[in-house]
Amino acid sequence: MDGLDTQRRRLILGGAACLVAAALPQTALALPLAVGKPRNIDMLSINTGEHADVCYFNGKQYVDKELAVLNQLCRDHRRNVSTEMDPKLYDQLAAIYDLVDARNPITMVSGYRSPATNEMLRKNGGGQAKKSYHTTGQAIDFFIEDVSLSKLRKAALELQAGGVGYYPRSGFIHIDTGPVRSWS
Structure with missing residues (x-):
């Protein structure tokens, strides 16, 4: 009977460990960023010409001041609104930059878009999604000079770690x- 209880205990603990691992955010499991x-x-913003080179994570935590710089750079340039x-x-972005061994700045084409800007672009036939992740500060369109789009x-x-669109x-x-999903 002890052997059966031990097996049952191992099975329950193993199942619990799988549930905990499944509950972790995907990015915690997927991003190849060194801890510490x-x-x-x-x-660089292609729309405003503004440039930022910041250390947004100091090895222990996000640096609010530097995140604010990036958030301003990623603002909706049409309405001058950031989020x-x-x-x-x-x-x-940092993980992709490392994976492709890039040397040039990331060139941002579109970061945050206010719902009003997103709707205006949609009405003009730009192909933007009605419920775009750009409107919630969760998406960015970019390229890196001298790195092929296919490599990115x-x-x-x-x-x-999330959605990937290829344009x-x-x-x-x-x-x-x-x-996690992808499209072309």
């Missing part, structure tokens, strides 16, 4: 912190 290592982003972007989005896409897909005709990829 500072994270930097060097980014708090999801820091996991910056983690994805491959790195983003490898992370399994070779428009010259950028889209990443977001929503469910």
